[in-house]
Amino acid sequence: MTQVLDLVGIFVFALSGALVGVRRRLDVVGMAVLASVTALGGGILRDLILNVRPAAFFSVGYVVVPLAATVIVFFWHPHVQRVMPVVNVFDAAGLGLFCAVGTEKALVAGLSPLHSVLLGVTTAVGGGVLRDMLSGQIPVLLYDRQFYAVPAMLGSAVMAVLYVLDLHGWTATLAAAVLAFGLRIAAVRFRLRAPLARGVTAPD
Amino acid sequence: MTQVLDLVGIFVFALSGALVGVRRRLDVVGMAVLASVTALGGGILRDLILNVRPAAFFSVGYVVVPLAATVIVFFWHPHVQRVMPVVNVFDAAGLGLFCAVGTEKALVAGLSPLHSVLLGVTTAVGGGVLRDMLSGQIPVLLYDRQFYAVPAMLGSAVMAVLYVLDLHGWTATLAAAVLAFGLRIAAVRFRLRAPLARGVTAPD
Amino acid sequence: MTQVLDLVGIFVFALSGALVGVRRRLDVVGMAVLASVTALGGGILRDLILNVRPAAFFSVGYVVVPLAATVIVFFWHPHVQRVMPVVNVFDAAGLGLFCAVGTEKALVAGLSPLHSVLLGVTTAVGGGVLRDMLSGQIPVLLYDRQFYAVPAMLGSAVMAVLYVLDLHGWTATLAAAVLAFGLRIAAVRFRLRAPLARGVTAPD
Numbered sequence: 001m002t003q004v005l006d007l008v009g010i011f012v013f014a015l016s017g018a019l020v021g022v023r024r025r026l027d028v029v030g031m032a033v034l035a036s037v038t039a040l041g042g043g044i045l046r047d048l049i050l051n052v053r054p055a056a057f058f059s060v061g062y063v064v065v066p067l068a069a070t071v072i073v074f075f076w077h078p079h080v081q082r083v084m085p086v087v088n089v090f091d092a093a094g095l096g097l098f099c100a101v102g103t104e105k106a107l108v109a110g111l112s113p114l115h116s117v118l119l120g121v122t123t124a125v126g127g128g129v130l131r132d133m134l135s136g137q138i139p140v141l142l143y144d145r146q147f148y149a150v151p152a153m154l155g156s157a158v159m160a161v162l163y164v165l166d167l168h169g170w171t172a173t174l175a176a177a178v179l180a181f182g183l184r185i186a187a188v189r190f191r192l193r194a195p196l197a198r199g200v201t202a203p204d
Numbered sequence: 205m206t207q208v209l210d211l212v213g214i215f216v217f218a219l220s221g222a223l224v225g226v227r228r229r230l231d232v233v234g235m236a237v238l239a240s241v242t243a244l245g246g247g248i249l250r251d252l253i254l255n256v257r258p259a260a261f262f263s264v265g266y267v268v269v270p271l272a273a274t275v276i277v278f279f280w281h282p283h284v285q286r287v288m289p290v291v292n293v294f295d296a297a298g299l300g301l302f303c304a305v306g307t308e309k310a311l312v313a314g315l316s317p318l319h320s321v322l323l324g325v326t327t328a329v330g331g332g333v334l335r336d337m338l339s340g341q342i343p344v345l346l347y348d349r350q351f352y353a354v355p356a357m358l359g360s361a362v363m364a365v366l367y368v369l370d371l372h373g374w375t376a377t378l379a380a381a382v383l384a385f386g387l388r389i390a391a392v393r394f395r396l397r398a399p400l401a402r403g404v405t406a407p408d
Numbered sequence: 409m410t411q412v413l414d415l416v417g418i419f420v421f422a423l424s425g426a427l428v429g430v431r432r433r434l435d436v437v438g439m440a441v442l443a444s445v446t447a448l449g450g451g452i453l454r455d456l457i458l459n460v461r462p463a464a465f466f467s468v469g470y471v472v473v474p475l476a477a478t479v480i481v482f483f484w485h486p487h488v489q490r491v492m493p494v495v496n497v498f499d500a501a502g503l504g505l506f507c508a509v510g511t512e513k514a515l516v517a518g519l520s521p522l523h524s525v526l527l528g529v530t531t532a533v534g535g536g537v538l539r540d541m542l543s544g545q546i547p548v549l550l551y552d553r554q555f556y557a558v559p560a561m562l563g564s565a566v567m568a569v570l571y572v573l574d575l576h577g578w579t580a581t582l583a584a585a586v587l588a589f590g591l592r593i594a595a596v597r598f599r600l601r602a603p604l605a606r607g608v609t610a611p612d
Contacts, residue, residue, distance in 0.1 A: 021550070025611050027602040029557045030550030044457070049248070051257050053459050057523045074605045115261045129338070134537070136546040138340040142225070142234030149233045194231040197278045203229050253452070255461050319465045333542070342544040346429070346438030353437050398435040401482045407433050 002170050005177075006101065007061050009094030014039040014069035015080060015087055017131050022077045024135050031074060034131055036066040042126030046102050046119055050109045089185070092151075096181035099124035099152040100173045103159040113160035120156030124180075125149055145194045145202070147187035155180025206374050209381075210305065211265050213298030218243040218273035219284060219291055221335050226281045228339050235278060238335055240270040246330030250306050250323055254313045293389070296355075300385035303328035303356040304377045307363040317364035324360030328384075329353050349398040349406070351391035359384025410578050413585075414509065415469050417502030422447040422477035423488060423495055425539050430485045432543050439482060442539055444474040450534030454510050454527055458517045497593070500559075504589035507532035507560040508581045511567040521568035528564030532588075533557050553602045553610070555595035563588025 017038030021031035040056040047054040056062040073080055080087070102123025106116035125141055125148065132139040141148055159176035162168075186192075196202060221242030225235035244260040251258040260266040277284055284291065306327025310320035329345055329352065336343040345352055363380035366372075390396075400406060425446030429439035448464040455462040464470040481488055488495065510531025514524035533549055533556065540547040549556055567584035570576075594600075604610060 022605045022608060024546070024551070025604065025608055026546075026551045027553040027604055029602050030547075031605065033550055033557075048252055048456055049258055049261055051255065051459065054457055057457060057519055057527065060520075060522060063522055063526060074603075077605055078607070111261055112264075114264060114267055118267060119261065133337060133541060134547060134550065138228070138230075139234075139237075139338060142237055142338065143228070143230045145231040149237075194233050195278075196229065196231055197226045197235065197281055199282070200226060200229055252456055253462055253465060255459065315465055316468075318468060318471055322471060323465065337541060342432070342434075343438075343441075343542060346441055346542065347432070347434045349435040353441075398437050399482075400433065400435055401430045401439065401485055403486070404430060404433055 002101070002173065005093075005097050007065055008090065009097045010039040010062060010065045011069055012087060012090035012094045013127055014066035015073060016091060016128075017066075018070045018073035019077065019080060019084075020131060020135050022073060026135075028070070028074060032067060032070045034134060035070045035073070036063075037134060038127045038131040039066045039069070040127065041130040042098055042102070042123040042128075045126040045130075046105065046123040049119060049122070050106065050111075052109075088188070092181050092184040092188075093177075095124050095148070095152055095184055096155055096177035096179070099155045099180050100159045100176040103156040103176070104163065104173055107160060107163045113164055116160050116163075117153060117156040120159065121149055121152045124152040124156075143203075145196070147192050147194060148184065150194070151180045151183035151187060154183055206305070206377065209297075209301050211269055212294065213301045214243040214266060214269045215273055216291060216294035216298045217331055218270035219277060220295060220332070221270075222274045222277035223281065223284060223288075224335060224339050226277060230339075232274070232278060236271060236274045238338060239274045239277070240267075241338060242331045242335040243270045243273070244331065245334040246302055246306070246327040246332075249330040249334075250309065250327040253323060253326070254310065254315075256313075292392070296385050296388040296392075297381075299328050299352070299356055299388055300359055300381035300383070303359045303384050304363045304380040307360040307380070308367065308377055311364060311367045317368055320364050320367075321357060321360040324363065325353055325356045328356040328360075347407075349400070351396050351398060352388065354398070355384045355387035355391060358387055410509070410581065413501075413505050415473055416498065417505045418447045418470060418473045419477055420495060420498035420502045421535055422474035423481060424499060424536070425474075426478045426481035427485065427488060427492075428539060428543050430481060434543075436478070436482060440475060440478045442542060443478045443481070444471075445542060446535045446539040447474045447477070448535065449538040450506055450510070450531040450536075453534040453538075454513065454531040457527060457530070458514065458519075460517075496596070500589050500592040500596075501585075503532050503556070503560055503592055504563055504585035504587070507563045507588050508567045508584040511564040511584070512571065512581055515568065515571045521572055524568050524571075525561060525564040528567065529557055529560045532560040532564075551611075553604070555600050555602060556592065558602070559588045559591035559595060562591055 014035040017034040018031045021034045044054040099120045103120030106119040129139040155176045162172040218239040221238040222235045225238040248258040303324045307324030310323040333343040359380045366376040422443040425442040426439045429442040452462040507528045511524045511528030514527040537547040563584045570580040
């Protein structure tokens with residue numbers, strides 16, 4: 001169950017990476033690199049910090065799914081663009097799942113709740129940040145004022161609290177993931193905006 | 205003692221990161237990311253290379269201090285800008301301390317003096333390089349011809365020599381840090397400039 | 409034998425990094441950083457993922473050779489530019505060697521053939537990607553439609569097949585390296601071009 005959700009998250013993140021590749025007119029190699037980095041980058045960062053071999057280098061699905069997403073975007077990107085609202089919903093689901101799973105792995109590995117939350121957020125947003133760095137842009141996360149990291153942080157925090165209360169298992173993980181997902185959807189729906197430093201006006 | 209100095213270094217590096225965030229009109233999330241990456245990035249790189257879990261994911265101070273710097277810059281950045289000359293002096297102190305501590309950790313972990321110097325310099329400059337990469341600029345370190353890496357290298361070299369001579373302890377670390385600090389201040393004071401390749405003229 | 413080839417690969421990759429530094433008018437520090445990162449970045453990524461201490465932090469040659477390349481480019485870059493066609497041939501040799509050695513190290517460390525190929529390609533192209541990210545450009549690998557990653561992938565795949573067939577040793581490594589080298593040279597010679605996503609036209 002969690003595994004299927006995990007691969008769905010990988011797939012959707014990979015779609016977003018491959019689409020950035022199309023938009024920047026990269027070739028098929030660039031698309032595959034962006035798809036893989038977006039989907040796997042956060043988890044690889046997490047595992048490097050936990051000092052274990054990255055899961056992406058053990059699972060077959062983690063290699064194949066981003067390549068499948070690349071092929072789909074390569075041939076049918078106008079259609080994928082058209083269903084982007086749906087993709088965005090799945091992206092929010094991936095965000096929720098990745099922050100919950102990342103936080104749990106960190107807690108199991110013995111990190112404190114505080115640091116587990118930090119690592120959960122890193123897992124959830126790391127791939128997107130690397131995608132933007134590779135495609136020559138300031139990471140969207142840093143400036144677009146949408147709440148993306150904050151829902152991940154709250155989901156991670158709930159995961160950490162449940163874990164400390166000894167409420168383990170996939171139901172706890174799913175609860176935290178659903179919370180982050182809901183918050184992300186709500187933030188988009190109600191156009192919540194992260195503040196700029198006092199006196200700073202938004203660019204344009 | 206070293207711990208307090210360490211947190212001061214973290215704080216000052218975080219201030220510089222958050223200020224770059226303001227200058228680039230990032231939102232509060234972007235400011236916090238830049239502050240944390242600037243302050244912790246070099247040490248995280250160092251620990252990844254030494255194949256140990258990054259200290260930033262164990263210490264509470266390492267998480268809280270960058271966030272505190274973000275809050276200060278968020279509300280009072282014009283004031284922080286005004287005291288930038290002071291911040292730059294502290295930045296030089298952070299540079300000195302980070303290169304000395306980084307070199308020492310590498311030596312203790314069994315690296316050769318040569319490689320310990322390399323890792324010490326990486327610790328000192330890595331955070332700033334990551335900050336600039338994240339904010340969409342060529343790292344200042346690579347082009348601005350100010351002596352920033354060179355003082356760190358000399359401080360690291362002195363640290364390594366002292367260590368090989370069996371002069372351990374915080375006095376040795378502090379001596380190396382003060383040397384790098386002094387060289388950095390002197391480089392700024394006397395406007396020393398790193399050379400460009402033969403026949404290359406400076407941009408503008 | 410392999411060691412000499414390895415250092416030749418390091419040297420040539422470092423030349424290319426230092427030359428990018430000249431072209432972007434970086435100072436000598438920037439040149440040295442780009443040279444080192446280009447030459448060592450792929451191998452460091454590989455070793456981090458394999459969860460071992462990066463070889464670059466144990467070998468003296470790995471530190472000295474990039475600095476030597478920096479000095480040469482610093483004083484004689486017009487001459488180095490003039491012999492670039494030769495340098496490009498060596499770069500193809502470095503590509504071949506790095507993908508073969510990287511794949512082999514991954515296989516020895518217990519990764520599956522599929523993941524070993526992925527890591528071999530990462531070893532071969534990682535340094536160049538980091539070089540471009542540091543110098544403020546979209547990595548050439550992602551958009552220039554030249555076959556660079558694909559020869560590395562095929563060389564890595566041959567290495568993996570030979571290894572699975574129990575054909576170890578430096579002859580196998582060399583065979584895979586020569587194959588990737590030949591494919592890369594052929595791709596340049598016959599101007600093979602990686603495709604763009606359907607309906608996308610090349611920039612300019």
